[in-house]
Amino acid sequence: MAELPTGDSGEWVRLTARVDGVVQAVGFRYGTVRKAAELGLTGTVTNNDDGSVAIAAEGPQPAVLEFRRWLRSPAAPGRVASVDEVVSRATGGFSDFRVVY
Template sequence: MTPTDAANPARRLTARVTGEVQAVGFRYRTLQQANRLGLTGVVSNHSDGSVLVVAEGPEPALEELLHWLNSPTAPGTVDAVQDSWSDATGKYGSFSTE
């Protein structure tokens, strides 16, 4: 996957997940999902109790990740997912947790 792949140009999904999503394996499971989908980016806890996900890759894979973030199979209790979309920057070489 590269940003120049004309069939699936790379996009960036930024998602702020709120609810009971810290100390429940949320970051680790998000990492697993992102790797399974071939995405790059980062997932991190924030001091307000939310989790921030920044992922880059083909839009269909990002949509699948977003669907998973909103699903009952995501760890903990997700109250809301605020998402925004932009062009990929190519900043990330892999997907990691912070």
């Protein structure tokens, strides 16, 4: 799990995450889209066959930090048991944030 500095570098970063718990059939993907839009992030969220949810999110470092906090908070839909994540440089490959089926 990569850690981002807590300061505001203004750099765009990518969060690639796998979220486990009760996160399917509870509105988790749509809640994730709403939160990402609120924070100005781009990317995708999709259900995995094993019951987890995969997220790729890009945006300014402070917004991605807030998104990471939200994923682990009681405000996220369902019950998140764990979040495995990797943080890297953004690629700019997304134009919006959407659910992938």
